[in-house]
Amino acid sequence: MHCHDSGVKINIPPDSRKIVLAGNPNVGKSVFFNALTGLYVDVSNYPGTTLEISHGRYGNDVIIDTPGVYGISSFNDEERIARDIILDADVVVDIVDAVHLERDLFLTQQIIDTGVPMVVALNMLDEAGKQGRKIDIDLLEDLLGVPVIPTVAVKQMGMDELKEKICCARSGHIDIGLHSKLHELHDRVANQGEALLILEGDPVVAERHGIAPGSEREEIYLNRRARVNDIVGHVVSEGSKGLGFGSILGRMMIQPVTGIPILLFCLYLMYKFIGVFIAGDIVGFTEETLMQGKYEPFVRSIVGRYFSESSVPGSILIGEFGVLTMTVTYILGLLLPLVLGFYLVLSAFEDSGYLPRIAALTDRALSGIGLNGRAVIPIILGFGCVTLATIVTRVLGSERERRIAVFLLALAIPCSAQLAVIAGLITSLNGTLVALYVISILTVLIVTGTLLNRFLPGESTDLLIDLPPLRLPRIENVLKKTITKSYHFVLEATPLFAGGALLIGILQVTGLLEMLQRLLQPVTVGWLGMPKESATIFIMGFVRRDFGAAGLYNLGLNDFQTVIGLVTITLFVPCIASTLIIFKERSRREGFIMWSGVLFLAFLIGGSLNQVYRATGSVYGVIIGLISVLLATLLLTKIFVRKPKLTSEGINYGR
Amino acid sequence: MNLDKCKKGHKIRITGIGNSDIRAQAIRFGISEGEIVCCAEVVPAGPVVVQKNNQEIAIGRRLARQIAVELIS
């Protein structure tokens, strides 16, 4: 088997065929996958991405699901993976959404051009029917040159016919001009699909063959588009349709006047579900009753037979920060339920088509800090677990955006473990102080983001996103996504948390932890105006962010000190697991700069609030100070805007 | 005129897309140069949503500024 070095290894018996399901996003691939494979499914994670690829057995053959893409090339991770799986396929089952035929057939024709045998499943015919759209299937079959099977995946209609026709898969019609060009390359590149991608200028495939990437992408794409439009013109007859409730609601979701209240309402439901139900009831049970009540005494008693808890190996394994006690409790008792909750909500948003609309709604605000609407995904997840969110920044379009997002997540997004404690402490404060806390964090987020956007070199990518029709999410789909994503997170994060606990354990038994606490005291007392014991909570914050915040309860702080403590601990270096992931995801050097930058900013800002408070003697003074910093930053960056780089070829920009 | 100046309901022809990667993606979506689309929604200072048949695509403001269009009605 030709083995591409980018992928995971999928074990495939030598005599079985690789049947690949391909198609645009949201066309029903996974519904087909589930219908064809049944229970025995393997999910593998592609290294360096957050993408899980499912594959399962189908008789003697193997079926592989792919991420939804609009074409195959190297624009993003999804495409790179889909490209490699499709190029390696024996048969492609291309799922096409009848409602979006003109969009979907571009990919269909591109796969036909790779020469791989194919069948097309023309799906969503129920929805097309509702819109009065009729499609001449026989003619479509003739024009494409491959079998086309009408299906409604959710009602299992057409499944049997599809199964029968998989063996009739054949190569479709290719444009004559393109065909001769592919033929010319044949001596050098035996695989027609790879030859096509080289012609289309795909740098990765070209490099594999040691050939310079072609420069004809645009011409090939335009010809293909023209061909597809022609096919659609022949096979589709359109009925009349009014705007359904779905599309009206969809529009309301992206207009700020209606979209912001809708978003706030959804976030409120999310808070009720995750913040109250999961973080309270479920975690109360899993963390306290199950893990601390049953599991920890159990491992302690077993390990305790060999090492006493006060010995060095004992305290590393089962001590206060034990790898077998704290780490396991933290991951299974606390993080897992929260991550499941966050992914459940996110998958429901995604499956219903709401997520891209949130991206469109928030794009404006996020572009101010050098990100685009897509960054809502890691930001939402950040409130669950910053470690998880840092991994998920892989979905962002450029290194620059990842850099900004990782830094802001580390600095200004409190994770759920911390939020619970913050929420507890904040209820004892009066409204002005709560406002001070919220304004401080928001100001830090906006000012830092704006400045990073202003001064970091490079360009961020822009939003260009398909808004799919709104649908009720399918429970099965949502659960499956939630479970596989959470499972892969636990796999990826466990070594980080264990490594972190180990490190802290070592610091503790060697006495370094205490030394660090003493080193920190002058800063906390003199600069932050906090009691000297508070140094401990900052160090604890590094172990587990919520430990740090919880430590504030017992210090007997006055209200203003509590706010300073909360602000500093929120901004303070994220927990050790997310520190490790920052180093892993970014380079060591960049990780170090980020890490020390966050540390420095946390104390700088916490301390400045304290100093301003002392100087002005009032909380309002501090708030006014913050707001003027915010306004000044926005104003200055407005005045000294960076000239947009003119990447255009002969187009005039409006100002 | 550029896409960011369009109003909701305008029917427009796309005449030029600045960046070649974006141009390639636009061809895939079926909104390449020469196509006629409808400006379905304009988020104030935010993305512009263009519609063609059943397809709706949100385009960030900065990108919209780089897309030249011609007003049809």
Ligand SMILES: Nc1nc2c(ncn2[C@@H]2O[C@H](COP(=O)(O)OP(=O)(O)OP(=O)(O)O)[C@@H](O)[C@H]2O)c(=O)[nH]1
């Ligand atoms: N009405 C209708 N809905 C369908 C049909 N097929 C799939 N769906 C729905 O379309 C949505 C998307 O289906 P998925 O199977 O998740 O699509 P996918 O192609 O795997 O999507 P990605 O993996 O995100 O690319 C789900 O909510 C399905 O219930 C169909 O024939 N008719």
Ligand SMILES: [Mg+2]
């Ligand atoms: Mg899928």
